[in-house]
Amino acid sequence: MRTHSLYPVTVLVLALAGCQPSAGTGTASASPAPVAAADADLLARGEYLVRVAGCNDCHTPGYGEAQGQVDQAQWLVGSRLGFHGPWGTTYPTNLRLRMQALTEAQWLEYSANLRTRPIMPDFAVRDMAEDDRRAIYRFVHSLGPAGQPAPDALPPGRTPPAPYFGLVLPPLPGAGE
DSSP, rough: OOGGGHHHHHHHHHHHHHOOTTTTTTOOSSSSOOOOOHHHHHHHHHHHHHTTTTHHHSSSTTTTTTOOOHHHHHHOOOOEEEEEEEEEEEEOOOOHHHHEEEEEHHHHHHHHHHOOOSSOHHHHHHHHOOOHHHHHHHHHHHHHSSSOOOOOOOEEEEOOSSSSSEEOOOOOTTTOO
């Protein structure tokens, strides 16, 4: 993990630490509580997992072309680039909006049983430890909502509008023999 990726979390922790009410003032404060070190570690782990698991590769427009040098404010907003194959056409979900619509418990249940259409490697998410899926949720949720929903999936036999990747798959070994 790059050390500069922890910088925003560190700044947030330090900034929030200064927002505590003074002892003995007797007034309630609307200031948020500081981010505990464990929470900061969880956010940093979530960011790391999003990077190395390849979430940005599809869910962040232009990420691959920019060799990962995309401002975090643009991360995980979904894409209008379709993946077209025998299953129809799928589009990478706007994870920022999706995570805002789910509680952490809902995400943990959903991600433990994730079954999606190609080309999403849902098996990789299902195989993650619960703590890793929690870290991803916390990180993505902390980014806040951004962007627009991805287009709806298209059924087989319908040609999507550009841009899209057209995937032609070879027959599976033993199929049709």
